[in-house]
Amino acid sequence: xxxxxIVFFLVVVAILVLAYSLTACPTVGFIDSGELALACKxxxxxxxxxxxxxxxxxxxxxxxxxxxxxxRVNLLSLLFAAFAAGFLFLLISRLLDIFQIDSxxxxxxxxxxxxxxxxxxxxxEQGTSNEVYSLNLLLICVSVFALVEYLRxxxxxxxxxxxxVYALGLxxxxxxxxxxxxxxxxxxxxxxxxxxxxxxxxILCVCLSxxxxxxxxxxxxxxxxxxxxxxxxGVSDPFFLYKHISGWQYRIWMFSDADLAAVAGRIAxxxxxxxxxxGWFGLILASIGFVRLLPKEKLFVLFAVLIxxxxxxxxxxxxIVDIDSYYLPMIIFISLFTASGLKYLLETMAKAKxxxxxxxxxWLVILIITLSSNFIGNFFKANRSGSTFARQGAQDMVxxxxxxxxxxxxxxxxxxxxxxxxxEENYRPDITIIDKELLxxxxxxxxxxxxxPALYSRSRERIEEFxxxxxxxxxxxxxxxxxxxxxxxxxxxAMIKNESAVGAVYTNIAADYKFxxxxxxxxxxxxxxxxxxxxxxxxxxxxxxxxxxxxRFVFRETRVAVLLTSYRRAFLAREDYCRxxxxxxxxxxxxxxxxxxxxAISQIEK
Numbered sequence: 001x002x003x004x005x006i007v008f009f010l011v012v013v014a015i016l017v018l019a020y021s022l023t024a025c026p027t028v029g030f031i032d033s034g035e036l037a038l039a040c041k042x043x044x045x046x047x048x049x050x051x052x053x054x055x056x057x058x059x060x061x062x063x064x065x066x067x068x069x070x071x072r073v074n075l076l077s078l079l080f081a082a083f084a085a086g087f088l089f090l091l092i093s094r095l096l097d098i099f100q101i102d103s104x105x106x107x108x109x110x111x112x113x114x115x116x117x118x119x120x121x122x123x124x125e126q127g128t129s130n131e132v133y134s135l136n137l138l139l140i141c142v143s144v145f146a147l148v149e150y151l152r153x154x155x156x157x158x159x160x161x162x163x164x165v166y167a168l169g170l171x172x173x174x175x176x177x178x179x180x181x182x183x184x185x186x187x188x189x190x191x192x193x194x195x196x197x198x199x200x201x202x203i204l205c206v207c208l209s210x211x212x213x214x215x216x217x218x219x220x221x222x223x224x225x226x227x228x229x230x231x232x233x234g235v236s237d238p239f240f241l242y243k244h245i246s247g248w249q250y251r252i253w254m255f256s257d258a259d260l261a262a263v264a265g266r267i268a269x270x271x272x273x274x275x276x277x278x279g280w281f282g283l284i285l286a287s288i289g290f291v292r293l294l295p296k297e298k299l300f301v302l303f304a305v306l307i308x309x310x311x312x313x314x315x316x317x318x319x320i321v322d323i324d325s326y327y328l329p330m331i332i333f334i335s336l337f338t339a340s341g342l343k344y345l346l347e348t349m350a351k352a353k354x355x356x357x358x359x360x361x362x363w364l365v366i367l368i369i370t371l372s373s374n375f376i377g378n379f380f381k382a383n384r385s386g387s388t389f390a391r392q393g394a395q396d397m398v399x400x401x402x403x404x405x406x407x408x409x410x411x412x413x414x415x416x417x418x419x420x421x422x423x424e425e426n427y428r429p430d431i432t433i434i435d436k437e438l439l440x441x442x443x444x445x446x447x448x449x450x451x452x453p454a455l456y457s458r459s460r461e462r463i464e465e466f467x468x469x470x471x472x473x474x475x476x477x478x479x480x481x482x483x484x485x486x487x488x489x490x491x492x493x494a495m496i497k498n499e500s501a502v503g504a505v506y507t508n509i510a511a512d513y514k515f516x517x518x519x520x521x522x523x524x525x526x527x528x529x530x531x532x533x534x535x536x537x538x539x540x541x542x543x544x545x546x547x548x549x550x551x552r553f554v555f556r557e558t559r560v561a562v563l564l565t566s567y568r569r570a571f572l573a574r575e576d577y578c579r580x581x582x583x584x585x586x587x588x589x590x591x592x593x594x595x596x597x598x599x600a601i602s603q604i605e606k
Contacts, residue, residue, distance in 0.1 A: 020127035034420030044230030080134035081127030085118035143167035169213035180310035289340025400525025462494035
C-alpha cells in the first residue's frame, strides 16, 4: 500500500513538473522577480520580511542548478509547487481514511483532487516564476499533512505533531503570512491537553520544535554585517532587524481602512477568486464535503475553519494589488472538503446499486473531463512562457536614456527587472537608475553610496542632511515630518542639479508635484528629461511595436496595462511638446503611438 501511494505521489509531481515547465516564465518577471533572484545569488537581504529560508534555498539552486539565474530560481519554485501538490495528495488520502472506501478509489480521488487544485490559476502561477509563495505552499501542505497524521495515528503520535509545528516554523521564516496558523495550533494543543492526549513533555517539545526553525532569521543580521549586494533594511542593527522581519512598513496597508464598503468589496473579491478556482460545482461539493467530514473529524475541521477565517480576515484587510497568493491556504482546505464531497458522490452511486464497472467508467470519464477542462481552461491565464513584458519595459526605459545618464523612477515594475538586467546580465552598465521612493529609507541611501559613489559624492551635503533628519523617524523617536519632507526634496533637487551638470537626468514620475517642481522636464521616449533649456529637445523616434503588446496568444496581466499607461502619458506629452515647437509630423507620429498604446491597454482591460 505504501509503495502504491509513493507511485501516485510521484505521478502527481511528474505531471505538474511537466505542466509548469511548459508554462514557466522565460525571463525576469514583474513585482519582486528581479530583486529576489539577485538576493538568492548574492545571499542578500531582500525587502521585508527578508525571506531568509527562501534566500538560502535559492542560493543553493543558483549554485547547483543549470541555466541562467532566472531559470534556476524559477525551476526551484516549479519544484516547490509540484511537491506541494504531492503532499496535498498524501493529505487528502490520509483524511479520507476515515471513510469506508476502496483504497484504489481513495488514491485515485486524492490524486485527481490534488492535480485539480494544483492546476487552479493561483496555485499554477506559483510554479511559473520565482516568488516566495511556492515554498510557503509546500511547507503549509507538509504541516497540515503531518497534523492529520497526528490526529489519525495511534502509538507514537507526537512525532507527527512535532513535524507539523516544525514545518510551520520554517514557513514563517519564509513568509510571515503563515503566522495566522498559530491560533489553530493553539486550539489543537489546548483541546488535546484537556483530553489528556499529550503531556507537558510533549508540549515542551512541540514549542521548541516551532521556535527552533525561527532561528534561521539570525541569518539576516549575520549576512548583513558583510554588506552584501542588496542589503535592504539595515538589519545588522537589532532595532531595524525587528522592523524588517515584522513588516513594519506594510502596516499602513493592513487593517487601516475603516470603510466597511471597501472591506466588503475585498471580501466579495475573495469569493469571486475562490469561485474562479473551483467553480460553483466545486464549491457546492466542498460544502457537502464539509458537512460530511465535520462529525468524523471535529478537531481538524475546527482547525481548518479557524485558519480559513484568519486567512480571510488577513487578506481582506491587506490593501495590496497582488493579494491572490495570500488565499492559497483557503485553496488547500477547500480542496480537502471538495475531495470529501466527491467521496460522498461516489458513495451515493454505490448505494444506488450502480455496478462497480459502470462506476469506474463514470469516474474515469469525470476525471478526464474535469482535469482536462481545468488544464485547458486555465492554461492561457497561467501560461507565462511568452511573457517578457517586464523585461521589455525595463529595456524600453533604458532605450529612452542617453549614455552615462541617470533616471530617478518610482515604478517597482520598472526598477526590479532593471536590477536583474543590470547586475546579472551587465546590461547597460553606463547608466544609473535609482528608485525615488526607496530613497526615503537610509538603508537604500547606503546602497546608492556603495554602488554609485560619484553620485553620492556630488550631493553628499544634502544626502547626509536628509539622513540626519530621517533618523528620528526610523527609530521611532520624535520627529518633524515637515523638516524630513523638505530635506528629502532638497536631496532630490541636489541630485537632479548636480547630475545634470555631468549628464542627462530622467524620470517617469507623474503625480508627485513637489518633485516635478524641482526642475522643468520634457518628454523623451517613455521618460521625461529634466532640462532648463527652452530649445527643442531632439530625440530618436521611439519605436513602439504594437503587435508585441497586443499579442492575444500571450496572457497579459493587469500590470502590463499599468506599465503601458506610462508609455501613453509620455507619448501624449511628446505630441503636445512637438506641437508647441511646430514639429507637426513628429507630433502626429507620437499621437499614433499613443493611440496604439491605448488600443493595447483597452484589450487588456476587457
